[in-house]
Amino acid sequence: MRFDVFCSLAQTPRPGGLPEHATILREFLDQAMLADELGYECVWVAESHFSSEVQKRHQHPVIPHWTGEVGVNTDICQLAPRVFDRTSRVDVGSAILNIVAGGGPVVAAERVATALAWHGLDPAERRRLRIGFAGGRFEFIARTTGITPRGAWEAAGWRQVKQALLWEAGEVFVRLLRGETLAAQDVAERWLGHGDFPDAEAFEHVASLAGVAGEQRVRVPRRWDFEATKIVPDRRADLLRLYAGTHDAGLQTHLNQFRPVRAFNLSITPPAVIEATHERLAGAYNLDGGKWQRSYLPRTTFVFLDASAGASRATRRERAQRHAREALAAYWQAMEGTLDERRVADAVGNALVGAPEDIAEQIVARFHPDDRLMLWFDFFPRDGRQVLIAMEEFRHRVVPLLRDAEFGGHEIAHA
Incomplete structure (x- = not known):
């Protein structure tokens, strides 16, 4: 795992x-340095x-x-060079890079290529830039940069x-980063049919x-019109990993025609959707990337950990649960303006919450030993400081409990 x-x-x-804002940026750098020290494999960073x-x-x-x-x-x-x-x-990974707003996919591909060119100047460099990409969540960002009907x-x-x-x-972005010389006319226009809408009337x-x-x-005219284009400078392909931030099965498969594109999950996704994605990409994943692995689909999960010394497991569990309820209630109120207790309860139930022993048991119960969390x-x-403590306690108190755990009969070989 x-x-x-x-x-x-x-x-x-x-x-x-x-x-x-400066405090948040400094705290992030502290978290990134601690993640490196503790052996976490990637620091994924949200974009807004x-x-x-x-x-x-x-x-x-x-x-x-x-x-x-x-x-x-x-x-x-x-951010990544910092x-x-x-x-x-x-x-370092993006979660996610918006390739629709802010200039579109050609501009986004050039920025990534430039970052990779500088990053890969040292032949001994092995750390990767993992680019999760999608169309962005918030409509006001799209509107502000001209993406409107x-x-x-x-x-x-x-x-x-x-x-x-x-x-x-997505196709423009992936193909340009593949190194192609590409024109807008090389990308097929999209058509919308009955199956794209909730009902026939719509x-x-x-x-x-x-x-x-x-x-x-109905034909959707191309949004980006450009003549033959190739992005420079040259860069090391081995330092880039791409992750499509979409559950659109057709798009996941389509992008893998051009180069290996993994999938990115940033939501509380039903287990059936997760397993269907693994099954689909096991067959559709571009062969240049080798055989599909479960770790190619990172899974986000909230962590509310209380490992305080001198307190019973029950007390630590109760404190962690209280913190989880408070944080998730604040989130849903901020996002929607109302407090839905059932939604908060569901979110707490899907998070990793409690003392180290509780969280280890929850991981064993919910995840496959080859997953990436x-x-x-x-x-x-x-x-x-609370974030740094939780990162350290997870690594030192939770991970050791998983080394000998069994996940549905599968013993963890690496944690």
């Missing part, structure tokens, strides 16, 4: 108020853009109840159009607005 760390770099309320406080004034705010900033990392290509300069073993029919089918844009952007409404009433599909320690923290 492999363990990574996920860092949100979010500005959220603490007992002393909102921390300064523009002030979520200011977007609350928009005509259609996306997260009107969030206090602070959703995230203060805007560019993995500037980590690599301070560490010796740990990889181009007419009434796109507005009516905007959710489906955005997915078509991700197909287009599709027929969009088709009518698009002027193709009675047809079986992205451990989310900095979720609504009380302070930065």
